[in-house]
Amino acid sequence: MAVISKPSARTAAGFDWPAALQDAGVTALIAAALGVFVIGFRTYDVSGLGLQFDYQLLDVLVACVAIFLGRLALIAASSGWVVLTTIIGAVLVAAALLLKLPSAFLTVIIGFVGAALMLRAGWAGLRRSDAGGAALAGASITIGHATQRLFPWLGPALLAFAVTLPFLPFADQTVMDLAILILTYVMLGWGLNIVVGLAGLLDLGYVAFYAVGAYAYAILATHHGWSYWVCLPVAGILAAMFGVLLGFPVLRLRGDYLAIVTLGFGEIVRIVLENWVDLTEGPNGINNIPGPTVLGHIFSSTAPEGKTTFHEWLGIEFSANHRLIFLYFIVLALALVTNLVTLRLRRLPIGRAWEALREDEVACKALGINPTNTKLTAFAIGAMFAGFAGTFFAAKQTAVSPQSFVFIESAIILAIVVLGGMGSQLGVVLASVLLIGLPEWFRELGQYRMLAFGLAMVLIMVFKPRGLVAHRDPTLRLHPAGAGKPP
Amino acid sequence: MDDFLQQLSHSSELAKFIQLLINAVTLGAIYGLIAIGYTMVYGIIGMINFAHGDIFMVGSFIALICFMLCIMLGIGWAPLAILLVLLIAMAFTAVYGWSVERLAYRPLRGSFRLAPLISAIGVSIVLQNVVQLSQGARSKPHEALIQGKMLLYEADGFAVNVSYIQIMVVIVTVALMAGFTLLIARTPLGRQQRACEQDMKMAALLGVDVDRTISLTFVMGAALAAVAGMMFLMYYGVTDFFVGFLAGIKAFTAAVLGGIGSLPGAMLGGLLIGLVEAYWAGYFSSEYKEVAAFSVLVLVLIFRPTGLLGKPEIEKV
Numbered sequence: 001m002a003v004i005s006k007p008s009a010r011t012a013a014g015f016d017w018p019a020a021l022q023d024a025g026v027t028a029l030i031a032a033a034l035g036v037f038v039i040g041f042r043t044y045d046v047s048g049l050g051l052q053f054d055y056q057l058l059d060v061l062v063a064c065v066a067i068f069l070g071r072l073a074l075i076a077a078s079s080g081w082v083v084l085t086t087i088i089g090a091v092l093v094a095a096a097l098l099l100k101l102p103s104a105f106l107t108v109i110i111g112f113v114g115a116a117l118m119l120r121a122g123w124a125g126l127r128r129s130d131a132g133g134a135a136l137a138g139a140s141i142t143i144g145h146a147t148q149r150l151f152p153w154l155g156p157a158l159l160a161f162a163v164t165l166p167f168l169p170f171a172d173q174t175v176m177d178l179a180i181l182i183l184t185y186v187m188l189g190w191g192l193n194i195v196v197g198l199a200g201l202l203d204l205g206y207v208a209f210y211a212v213g214a215y216a217y218a219i220l221a222t223h224h225g226w227s228y229w230v231c232l233p234v235a236g237i238l239a240a241m242f243g244v245l246l247g248f249p250v251l252r253l254r255g256d257y258l259a260i261v262t263l264g265f266g267e268i269v270r271i272v273l274e275n276w277v278d279l280t281e282g283p284n285g286i287n288n289i290p291g292p293t294v295l296g297h298i299f300s301s302t303a304p305e306g307k308t309t310f311h312e313w314l315g316i317e318f319s320a321n322h323r324l325i326f327l328y329f330i331v332l333a334l335a336l337v338t339n340l341v342t343l344r345l346r347r348l349p350i351g352r353a354w355e356a357l358r359e360d361e362v363a364c365k366a367l368g369i370n371p372t373n374t375k376l377t378a379f380a381i382g383a384m385f386a387g388f389a390g391t392f393f394a395a396k397q398t399a400v401s402p403q404s405f406v407f408i409e410s411a412i413i414l415a416i417v418v419l420g421g422m423g424s425q426l427g428v429v430l431a432s433v434l435l436i437g438l439p440e441w442f443r444e445l446g447q448y449r450m451l452a453f454g455l456a457m458v459l460i461m462v463f464k465p466r467g468l469v470a471h472r473d474p475t476l477r478l479h480p481a482g483a484g485k486p487p
Numbered sequence: 488m489d490d491f492l493q494q495l496s497h498s499s500e501l502a503k504f505i506q507l508l509i510n511a512v513t514l515g516a517i518y519g520l521i522a523i524g525y526t527m528v529y530g531i532i533g534m535i536n537f538a539h540g541d542i543f544m545v546g547s548f549i550a551l552i553c554f555m556l557c558i559m560l561g562i563g564w565a566p567l568a569i570l571l572v573l574l575i576a577m578a579f580t581a582v583y584g585w586s587v588e589r590l591a592y593r594p595l596r597g598s599f600r601l602a603p604l605i606s607a608i609g610v611s612i613v614l615q616n617v618v619q620l621s622q623g624a625r626s627k628p629h630e631a632l633i634q635g636k637m638l639l640y641e642a643d644g645f646a647v648n649v650s651y652i653q654i655m656v657v658i659v660t661v662a663l664m665a666g667f668t669l670l671i672a673r674t675p676l677g678r679q680q681r682a683c684e685q686d687m688k689m690a691a692l693l694g695v696d697v698d699r700t701i702s703l704t705f706v707m708g709a710a711l712a713a714v715a716g717m718m719f720l721m722y723y724g725v726t727d728f729f730v731g732f733l734a735g736i737k738a739f740t741a742a743v744l745g746g747i748g749s750l751p752g753a754m755l756g757g758l759l760i761g762l763v764e765a766y767w768a769g770y771f772s773s774e775y776k777e778v779a780a781f782s783v784l785v786l787v788l789i790f791r792p793t794g795l796l797g798k799p800e801i802e803k804v
Binding site for chain 2: 030033034043044045053056200249253259261263264265268271272274275411414448451454456462
């Protein structure tokens with residue numbers, strides 16, 4: 001009880017107006033300095049006239065006023081002046097709704113900030129009053145218990161949903177396309193999770209292995225006519241070999257050096273793909289890649305010479321959806337294999353060695369674990385799953401080009417892993433749905449998508465460094481569960 | 488090697504060699520200025536400031552807009568305009584450096600090891616997208632205030648030129664480096680910085696304001712990056728929201744090559760990277776010139792992770 005009533009001990013009496021105003025003023029000034037050139041003047045190219053600019057100084061001014069008020073409200077909230085915070089929040093919301101602000105972006109942001117401030121005020125007010133504090137603590141305990149109880153069911157429930165999705169009534173072509181896209185990223189996220197989450201190696205060039213898998217399938221299928229099912233393991237092994245090749249020299253490096261070197265490797269792979277025209281057809285990429293087949297039966301309305309199509313083979317009506325559903329189940333299976341392998345590996349000595357290495361490399365060396373070899377296996381296995389995902393990507397898109405394998409793609413996969421909570425399998429699913437699914441849904445906000453990614457990465461690191469799903473069962477318990485609990 | 492020397496003895500080949508050398512030095516000066524930002528931050532808090540390349544990009548945009556404002560306000564005399572733009576770009580880019588440190592890195596001190604790097608990648612994405620959203624994705628042409636070049640000599644129809652911008656780049660870089668070295672070696676601020684670099688906890692115990700020192704390190708790094716951004720803009724006559732990525736990686740390579748944490752090392756590394764890039768593009772293929780820079784990075788890290796002038800790092804338990 002003593003812990004819960006603690007916030008009310010803070011007195012609300014003294015609110016240091018001069019200091020608060022000064023703080024808010026400085027914040028607004030800094031924001032003005034940040035925005036005045038880069039945002040205040042919008043340059044554009046006029047043919048013949050050279051570079052011209054528009055003025056957006058009014059936008060910057062409005063934003064600075066909003067920042068001044070917002071900062072003031074935050075200071076007020078943290079020193080107990082909840083009423084002031086509420087008023088400022090209400091003013092911002094009213095301004096967003098009633099005034100004609102210079103841009104839609106500002107309107108939305110100011111509106112949301114105002115609403116958030118009012119919530120903040122409500123939260124602080126509730127915590128400050130004794131009854132409210134007790135109620136909040138009780139509620140959070142109840143919610144905590146409920147999630148604890150529901151948590152083990154969440155995975156199977158999601159799995160059941162994923163398996164039945166293609167047969168649900170709303171699953172048309174767009175839904176299936178989106179589902180396939182999300183699952184591809186789930187798989188990549190799970191693959192990278194082995195490297196980043198379990199072994200603690202920051203890999204900024206993960207997309208290179210994805211590219212190796214995709215191009216391996218594209219080249220083998222178009223030049224040599226290999227089937228998807230033959231290429232799948234071959235491409236995986238190839239990607240793993242690339243992982244070993246890269247990993248062997250660089251894995252003895254320190255964590256952040258390793259990150260930069262993997263980034264460099266990723267860029268090298270992309271540049272080679274762009275310039276090795278004989279093999280990869282350069283920036284145009286490889287087109288007309290055949291899709292996967294069922295026992296040699298292709299998905300098409302009419303069969304080419306000497307082959308039968310899937311619908312003829314089964315004797316059903318042709319539908320373009322069959323191909324998508326088939327692709328969906330392939331990527332679902334691939335993703336589940338990735339997940340299963342990860343979960344099993346974590347219980348093996350090698351998986352424990354990864355997690356131990358992540359925590360303390362020097363101690364591991366002292367205990368006789370060879371860090372380089374251990375990291376190498378994580379790197380190679382992660383790369384192999386990226387290779388699998390790459391073959392799937394090539395088969396789904398029927399075309400690959402170097403533009404699909406730029407650094408930002410690696411950053412997105414990393415953002416998924418980081419946002420989900422490094423090492424958490426369920427977190428990756430959640431983050432993929434959030435980061436890949438939401439932007440597809442709100443197409444018109446597409447241009448702000450990467451901005452939101454970047455902001456999310458910073459905010460997660462600052463406020464919740466263990467990710468959205470911080471809950472993770474320890475792989476190893478020293479004592480049986482519940483043994484050490486206080487009575 | 489003999490072939491190469493024989494080729495060099497042809498005077499037009501020699502001319503090409505010298506021209507590439509001049510270009511390489513210019514390029515190296517720009518990389519060196521960016522590399523200082525990486526090396527100082529790494530020296531003091533041991534993180535790779537992945538967003539530093541994008542700070543450089545922001546600097547080039549601020550310089551671009553300032554140049555346009557200068558022309559609009561009728562400040563046409565080149566030295567005055569350049570000095571004004573230089574000062575404004577340094578000041579405003581420094582605010583970026585300070586804010587990034589304050590918002591994205593300071594809260595992470597004491598977090599797990601890779602947290603600042605991940606946060607820095609986020610900052611880099613944010614900066615790129617803010618500039619892309621506000622300024623557009625197309626590259627911005629810029630006509631430099633200083634035009635013209637000096638003919639050094641001509642041989643077999645191959646003229647060796649030094650443009651006035653190249654001379655300016657080298658002079659400004661040398662002047663800044665001299666001033667900066669003095670700042671680190673002689674002023675109380677420099678002393679505090681070196682103290683924090685050696686032992687942050689001990690420095691704090693002896694009354695050094697560690698947070699302030701780290702902030703100032705970021706401010707200085709960003710200001711130098713702004714200078715590099717302005718010179719990049721004038722030298723290439725173009726900038727866009729993505730220039731920071733490659734320039735940042737090359738400058739980081741320069742910092743590692745010279746020995747991370749060492750200021751003269753950063754300049755030396757910058758020069759070497761400039762040389763590698765210019766000669767690689769001149770004699771082999773310009774398509775693979777980025778590969779050259781990345782390969783140098785990988786090779787240095789594998790075979791000499793302390794760089795040329797760096798001190799070996801001892802891992803403490």
